[in-house]
Amino acid sequence: MASLNLAEKEAIILEHESDPQRILNILLELQFRSEEGYIDEETAKLVADRLHLSEARVYEILTYYAILKTKPQPTYVLKVCNSSPCHFSGGTMVMEVLENTLGVPVDEPTEDGMFMYNKIPCVGACDSSPVIKIKDTVFGNLTEESIIQLLDDLRAGHYENL
Amino acid sequence: MLERNQPVLLERVYNMTNAVDVEEYKKFKGFEGLANAISMDNEAILDELDIAHLRGRGGAAYPLGKKWRHMYHSKGTPKYIVCNADEGEPGTFKDKALLEKDPLSVIEGMLIAGYLFKAQTGYIYMRGEYRQIQKIFQQAIDNATKAGYLGENILGIQGFNFKILVISGAGAYVCGENSALLNSIEGKTGRPRVKPPHLADVGLYLKPTLVNNVESYAGIPVILREGGQAFLDLGSEDGGGTKLVCLSGHIKNRGLFEVNLGTPLYELIFSEKYGGGSSTSNPLKFIHFGGQSGPIGAVDELEDCIYSYEGLWDKGLSVGSGAVVVMDNQVSMIDYLVNVAEFFVHESCGKCTPCRLGTTRLMELLKKFQEKRAQIGDIERLEKMMTHVTHLSACGLGQSVANSMKSGLKLYPEEFLAGIGKEVRKLEEVSW
Numbered sequence: 001m002a003s004l005n006l007a008e009k010e011a012i013i014l015e016h017e018s019d020p021q022r023i024l025n026i027l028l029e030l031q032f033r034s035e036e037g038y039i040d041e042e043t044a045k046l047v048a049d050r051l052h053l054s055e056a057r058v059y060e061i062l063t064y065y066a067i068l069k070t071k072p073q074p075t076y077v078l079k080v081c082n083s084s085p086c087h088f089s090g091g092t093m094v095m096e097v098l099e100n101t102l103g104v105p106v107d108e109p110t111e112d113g114m115f116m117y118n119k120i121p122c123v124g125a126c127d128s129s130p131v132i133k134i135k136d137t138v139f140g141n142l143t144e145e146s147i148i149q150l151l152d153d154l155r156a157g158h159y160e161n162l
Numbered sequence: 163m164l165e166r167n168q169p170v171l172l173e174r175v176y177n178m179t180n181a182v183d184v185e186e187y188k189k190f191k192g193f194e195g196l197a198n199a200i201s202m203d204n205e206a207i208l209d210e211l212d213i214a215h216l217r218g219r220g221g222a223a224y225p226l227g228k229k230w231r232h233m234y235h236s237k238g239t240p241k242y243i244v245c246n247a248d249e250g251e252p253g254t255f256k257d258k259a260l261l262e263k264d265p266l267s268v269i270e271g272m273l274i275a276g277y278l279f280k281a282q283t284g285y286i287y288m289r290g291e292y293r294q295i296q297k298i299f300q301q302a303i304d305n306a307t308k309a310g311y312l313g314e315n316i317l318g319i320q321g322f323n324f325k326i327l328v329i330s331g332a333g334a335y336v337c338g339e340n341s342a343l344l345n346s347i348e349g350k351t352g353r354p355r356v357k358p359p360h361l362a363d364v365g366l367y368l369k370p371t372l373v374n375n376v377e378s379y380a381g382i383p384v385i386l387r388e389g390g391q392a393f394l395d396l397g398s399e400d401g402g403g404t405k406l407v408c409l410s411g412h413i414k415n416r417g418l419f420e421v422n423l424g425t426p427l428y429e430l431i432f433s434e435k436y437g438g439g440s441s442t443s444n445p446l447k448f449i450h451f452g453g454q455s456g457p458i459g460a461v462d463e464l465e466d467c468i469y470s471y472e473g474l475w476d477k478g479l480s481v482g483s484g485a486v487v488v489m490d491n492q493v494s495m496i497d498y499l500v501n502v503a504e505f506f507v508h509e510s511c512g513k514c515t516p517c518r519l520g521t522t523r524l525m526e527l528l529k530k531f532q533e534k535r536a537q538i539g540d541i542e543r544l545e546k547m548m549t550h551v552t553h554l555s556a557c558g559l560g561q562s563v564a565n566s567m568k569s570g571l572k573l574y575p576e577e578f579l580a581g582i583g584k585e586v587r588k589l590e591e592v593s594w
């Protein structure tokens with residue numbers, strides 16, 4: 001995904017009428033369409049400026065909400081639901097398979113910068129547990145084989161939209 | 163008259179081919195509730211809501227009729243209508259179905275509120291994880307606006323103006339608490355406010371504000387279309403209507419079900435129509451009701467339990483959000499509670515000390531039992547800490563952290579005793 005230029009960022013802000021009530025909508029959209037999955041300083045400044053907020057406020061918000069990131073993210077962040085319905089129906093298996101296959105502990109990127117996995121609370125797909133969420137896509141009813149398949153497919157670039 | 167066992171809330175979810183299409187919505191009795199509302203006296207609307215006895219579906223079970231009456235009489239303008247679509251309680255995915263597959267019913271419910279309270283602005287605060295559904299909901303808003311159901315002079319009624327803004331959350335469970343939610347809409351960090359005052363008096367931008375859950379709003383058109391009594395008859399005396407129930411965990415038929423309040427719990431868990439019993443080869447052990455903030459019941463002790471507000475209260479349980487998380491006998495209560503505690507440690511907003519530190523202390527104590535290195539006196543310490551966090555925390559999050567732990571300790575004391583390390587011996591105490 002190419003990074004957004006200034007005009008594209010401004011368009012996103014305008015789409016939400018530069019409305020400070022919708023700052024989370026704006027930040028999420030900017031982050032999801034950013035190349036490295038985070039809000040960089042320049043973008044944070046732009047949002048502060050257009051919404052007439054201080055930069056400190058924008059950073060307060062960026063650091064408060066779990067989905068918003070202030071640091072570059074690996075290409076694929078695999079979010080594993082860790083809430084109890086999932087955790088006790090395969091969630092721990094998913095964590096083990098990821099650790100064994102990727103060779104890194106939770107919250108640490110692989111050396112090539114391609115993968116990272118972390119625990120997140122319920123995403124509302126509890127009837128398909130265990131689940132991994134990547135961006136807006138949920139992969140459910142996972143087994144060891146399907147997780148390894150997913151990693152292979154991601155590596156091979158079969159999920160262009162993720 | 164509505165038949166029991168007929169889907170009322172999920173009918174359109176199951177049958178509509180285009181969820182955001184106004185014409186199709188109308189074919190399924192869409193906007194008939196609104197049409198009735200505008201032909202009724204305001205007092206008559208409030209009376210129907212009282213008769214229906216819809217309890218808030220977000221978790222707190224507060225009678226909606228009472229809340230609306232309070233809002234009706236509250237002074238101050240403008241008034242705001244807010245829909246809580248934060249759906250953060252783990253094990254809950256029912257609002258998602260309505261938002262995605264029947265958004266116009268939620269819009270109709272909010273619109274009826276807008277009409278009754280002469281409010282011109284509504285907000286729906288939807289969790290960040292539902293980003294794609296936010297887009298669907300926006301389409302439904304746009305279509306309703308084009309069809310003249312949102313905007314100005316709605317249905318040709320002078321001064322009936324109403325618009326709805328979709329506000330995104332971004333991954334903070336506490337933003338589902340309604341005052342934190344309002345702060346978040348105001349562009350502040352989403353931490354709870356000190357209450358009272360009641361939000362119906364001092365809410366968004368300090369103006370009277372109605373906050374209801376998605377499923378609560380979706381019930382409003384049903385009540386005004388079919389009448390309060392018909393709605394009440396779908397449920398039981400202590401709470402009318404059907405409830406959307408989310409079955410998850412070790413249960414065969416995981417998923418969303420529309421259940422008449424008053425249905426036997428065992429039917430919900432074991433009948434093929436609903437849960438279908440255990441999904442593993444092991445017997446079921448316990449059920450966690452209403453999300454992580456709810457209490458836990460032992461399956462063996464619930465044979466005569468009725469799934470209704472009072473039926474569950476009688477057993478020290480609650481409906482909460484409608485989450486029903488079922489675990490088999492391979493799951494240790496302590497492991498389960500450690501997982502619950504981790505959730506709350508992660509989600510405590512840190513505004514008040516009893517919750518910020520208390521949740522961590524609770525998790526540490528539970529881990530001692532999990533790792534079998536608890537000491538004599540740790541059960542008492544755990545109980546004291548639970549009481550402390552429950553009574554001194556400022557908002558519903560901290561106040562309900564210990565619900566699951568209290569029931570776990572009461573139901574399975576032997577698992578806690580087994581967590582006390584063998585090498586720890588009780589020394590004789592002497593008076594001094």
Ligand SMILES: Cc1cc2nc3c(=O)[nH]c(=O)nc-3n(C[C@H](O)[C@H](O)[C@H](O)COP(=O)(O)O)c2cc1C
Binds near residue numbers: 221248250335336340
């Ligand atoms: C920590 C916390 C989280 C909550 N999360 C939600 C939620 O995600 N959705 C919801 O509708 N209510 C949630 N509630 C309950 C709301 O505060 C409020 O009671 C509800 O939105 C009122 O609507 P109702 O009466 O229609 O249920 C939460 C409460 C607390 C204390």
Ligand code: SF4
Binds near residue numbers: 509511512555558559
């Ligand atoms: S009880 Fe917990 S979540 Fe609620 S205000 Fe206090 S710290 Fe925040």
Ligand code: FES
Binds near residue numbers: 084086121125126131
């Ligand atoms: S508990 Fe994992 S998606 Fe809900």
